[in-house]
Amino acid sequence: xxxxxxxxxxxxxxxxxxxxxxxxxxxxxxxxxxxxxxxxxxxxxxxxxxxxxxxxxxxxxxxxxxxxxxxxxxxxxxxxxxxxxxxxxxxxxxxxxxxxxxxxxxxxxxxxxxxxxxxxxxxxxxxxxxxxxxxxxxxxxxxxxxxxxxxxxxxxxxxxxxxxxxxxxxxxxxxxxxxxxxxxxxxxxxxxxxxxxxxxxxxxxxxxxxxxxxxxxxxxxxxxxxxxxxxxxxxxxxxxxxxxxxxxxxxxxxxxxxxxxxxxxxxxxxxxxxxxxxxxxxxxxxxxxxxxxxxxxxxxxxxxxxxxxxxxxxxxxxxxxxxxxxxxxxxxxxxxxxxxxxxxxxxxxxxxxxxxxxxxxxxxxxxxxxxxxxxxxxxxxxxxxxxxxxxxxxxxxxxxxxxxxxxxxxxxxxxxxxxxxxxxxxxxxxxxxxxxxxxxxxxx
Amino acid sequence: xxxxxxxxxxxxxxxxxxxxxxxxxxxxxxxxxxxxxxxxxxxxxxxxxxxxxxxxxxxxxxxxxxxxxxxxxxxxxxxxxxxxxxxxxxxxxxxxxxxxxxxxxxxxxxxxxxxxxxxxxxxxxxxxxxxxxxxxxxxxxxxxxxxxxxxxxxxxxxxxxxxxxxxxxxxxxxxxxxxxxxxxxxxxxxxxxxxxxxxxxxxxxxxxxxxxxxxxxxxxxxxxxxxxxxxxxxxxxxxxxxxxxxxxxxxxxxxxxxxxxxxxxxxxxxxxxxxxxxxxxxxxxxxxxxxxxx
Numbered sequence: 001x002x003x004x005x006x007x008x009x010x011x012x013x014x015x016x017x018x019x020x021x022x023x024x025x026x027x028x029x030x031x032x033x034x035x036x037x038x039x040x041x042x043x044x045x046x047x048x049x050x051x052x053x054x055x056x057x058x059x060x061x062x063x064x065x066x067x068x069x070x071x072x073x074x075x076x077x078x079x080x081x082x083x084x085x086x087x088x089x090x091x092x093x094x095x096x097x098x099x100x101x102x103x104x105x106x107x108x109x110x111x112x113x114x115x116x117x118x119x120x121x122x123x124x125x126x127x128x129x130x131x132x133x134x135x136x137x138x139x140x141x142x143x144x145x146x147x148x149x150x151x152x153x154x155x156x157x158x159x160x161x162x163x164x165x166x167x168x169x170x171x172x173x174x175x176x177x178x179x180x181x182x183x184x185x186x187x188x189x190x191x192x193x194x195x196x197x198x199x200x201x202x203x204x205x206x207x208x209x210x211x212x213x214x215x216x217x218x219x220x221x222x223x224x225x226x227x228x229x230x231x232x233x234x235x236x237x238x239x240x241x242x243x244x245x246x247x248x249x250x251x252x253x254x255x256x257x258x259x260x261x262x263x264x265x266x267x268x269x270x271x272x273x274x275x276x277x278x279x280x281x282x283x284x285x286x287x288x289x290x291x292x293x294x295x296x297x298x299x300x301x302x303x304x305x306x307x308x309x310x311x312x313x314x315x316x317x318x319x320x321x322x323x324x325x326x327x328x329x330x331x332x333x334x335x336x337x338x339x340x341x342x343x344x345x346x347x348x349x350x351x352x353x354x355x356x357x358x359x360x361x362x363x364x365x366x367x368x369x370x371x372x373x374x375x376x377x378x379x380x381x382x383x384x385x386x387x388x389x390x391x392x393x394x395x396x397x398x399x400x401x402x403x404x405x406x407x408x409x410x411x412x413x414x415x416x417x418x419x420x421x422x423x424x425x426x427x428x429x430x431x432x433x434x435x436x437x438x439x440x441x442x443x444x
Numbered sequence: 445x446x447x448x449x450x451x452x453x454x455x456x457x458x459x460x461x462x463x464x465x466x467x468x469x470x471x472x473x474x475x476x477x478x479x480x481x482x483x484x485x486x487x488x489x490x491x492x493x494x495x496x497x498x499x500x501x502x503x504x505x506x507x508x509x510x511x512x513x514x515x516x517x518x519x520x521x522x523x524x525x526x527x528x529x530x531x532x533x534x535x536x537x538x539x540x541x542x543x544x545x546x547x548x549x550x551x552x553x554x555x556x557x558x559x560x561x562x563x564x565x566x567x568x569x570x571x572x573x574x575x576x577x578x579x580x581x582x583x584x585x586x587x588x589x590x591x592x593x594x595x596x597x598x599x600x601x602x603x604x605x606x607x608x609x610x611x612x613x614x615x616x617x618x619x620x621x622x623x624x625x626x627x628x629x630x631x632x633x634x635x636x637x638x639x640x641x642x643x644x645x646x647x648x649x650x651x652x653x654x655x656x657x658x659x660x661x662x663x664x665x666x667x668x669x670x671x672x673x674x675x676x677x678x679x680x681x682x683x684x685x686x687x688x689x690x691x692x693x694x695x696x697x698x699x700x701x702x703x704x705x706x707x708x709x710x711x712x713x714x715x716x717x718x719x720x721x722x723x724x725x726x727x728x729x730x731x732x733x734x735x736x737x738x
Binding site for chain 2: 215216217218219220221222223224225226227228229230233295298299301302304305306307308309310423424425426427428429
């Protein structure tokens with residue numbers, strides 16, 4: 001087990017170092033009770049790195065070596081759950097002690113550090129359990145499709161789950177007790193399901209359904225095809241977009257509930273309310289953009305062989321996510337206006353701008369580099385920035401014209417660069433593994 | 445109207461670790477042209493460039509007399525690309541991807557498509573994600589053939605296919621090219637298939653074209669030579685002579701008959717020279733080894 005763990009640390013040492021630095025910096029200088037900032041980091045160190053390894057066929061490769069399945073499964077659990085929790089908790093504690101010694105922080109809330117360590121462990125342990133339930137190959141049949149959708153949904157929620165799970169969290173409250181009980185149960189279940197994860201990910205693709213005596217059908221589907229069909233099937237995947245809007249609605253509702261519970265809506269001015277309720281658009285814009293972009297990016301080679309010009313492909317890649325972001329902005333604006341009775345003013349364009357900037361940087365980057373590790377981490381950093389920057393932007397006073405100009409400039413630049421990359425570089429057409437592709441049933 | 449289906453002149457493409465070209469390639473109309481070469485020779489890069497997957501750094505590509513950049517969409521309406529690397533999974537089922545692709549071509553032939561589905565055992569309800577590697581190649585071929593393209597570009601179409609599937613694929617390809625105006629450019633490592641199936645070949649190595657011509661002429665031009673020589677006599681590669689191996693005083697070589705090598709060998713002490721026809725595979729191995737040695 002030791003060589004396997006050392007191998008993981010050797011391969012991913014730079015990510016551990018980077019996340020460690022960010023964690024240390026945040027912990028040194030932040031109010032320790034702002035747990036949200038801390039809780040976003042473990043997932044990048046634990047579950048996501050494991051996901052990348054699994055997608056690259058790690059478990060299949062390891063099982064050819066003289067190690068037992070149990071050793072491999074224990075290793076995966078430790079590198080995705082145990083070690084990140086220990087590492088980050090140690091860093092938070094060290095940073096807090098240093099901050100206390102240097103006089104930056106007056107008091108050391110010991111209970112918080114214990115809570116942080118336990119909560120990180122349970123959170124990562126629960127996410128590990130979710131990973132064991134996600135199919136390692138595109139789902140076949142209704143049962144597998146439901147399982148994939150369910151665990152895929154849990155996986156998506158796990159990113160934002162910490163927002164409300166650990167908001168105003170204490171061990172002694174009912175909520176705290178419930179989180180502890182369920183977290184412990186899930187973490188233990190994850191430990192015992194680790195072997196299943198290794199076996200499942202090491203297995204090959206599913207057998208063709210036609211081997212199960214299904215009668216073959218030979219007919220050509222008529223009706224509209226071509227670009228309109230591409231837009232319907234790839235760019236407007238109704239299921240995913242519907243789920244996304246449902247997610248926005250749920251998330252918006254949870255934030256609204258928490259804000260009302262904690263502060264009392266009466267204590268918030270309508271403007272503060274609007275400010276708080278429009279911030280999540282940035283994050284959801286990024287998710288929405290990825291839902292549209294990933295299928296296109298992973299099929300660029302095929303699309304390029306069809307009679308579609310590079311201009312059309314570039315325009316679709318850039319403008320489709322932008323349209324979705326605008327639609328999402330309008331949706332949240334309507335919700336917020338309905339709940340507060342005041343206009344959302346500049347807050348919506350400000351929040352949407354981060355989605356647009358993501359598209360402007362993300363699209364040319366992914367087209368150029370594919371979902372390589374480098375572009376993947378740029379996207380992760382942008383997703384993190386998407387959570388934090390709208391808070392700062394809302395505080396700044398800017399004119400609508402500035403936002404409009406920046407957005408238009410960003411979109412036009414993205415289109416020009418994407419078109420250039422599509423026409424000039426061979427990179428977009430070389431098949432590479434996708435990081436999130438398998439979750440969407442597109443991997444392998 | 446251009447007499448050539450594909451004309452590549454001085455094509456270059458630079459990568460950090462590889463340079464393609466300058467490459468000149470001529471695929472006559474109605475020809476079945478086999479592009480062969482070792483792994484990493486630049487075959488896929490060259491084929492990709494025809495379809496605009498990357499921009500050439502120099503040179504020009506003309507397809508059916510049209511510039512491949514200016515008339516990108518027009519060319520793709522009349523040409524098709526088959527590769528096992530093409531990914532259709534996002535459409536989920538075979539029927540859906542057929543419907544998608546069908547919408548791009550006014551020349552799409554539904555009847556032919558159904559016939560190919562039966563021949564390749566592809567049901568419209570099959571999940572693409574669960575198709576075997578070979579079945580995915582067949583799907584790619586089905587999508588390419590069903591709109592009856594004037595030019596068919598095939599990149600490693602038989603990779604991963606079993607013997608029966610390979611035969612099915614070649615049968616359909618031969619049926620498709622019965623029309624003498626249809627042109628096929630095929631890259632493959634299956635040299636026996638290339639030799640049997642193509643009427644023109646081009647050998648590419650390290651991004652450069654080593655040899656080009658009619659398959660029968662190229663194969664006929666070279667011979668496998670076996671000869672004996674006195675102990676101590678040494679033969680080295682020289683124009684038209686590629687030493688394949690030596691067993692004491694018995695030598696095996698591939699020779700270019702056009703360069704008068706048999707006479708040269710005799711004048712340098714070779715005895716009992718026997719010449720036998722060369723296969724494309726023998727020739728390929730010899731030429732690639734010679735290129736590596738030089």
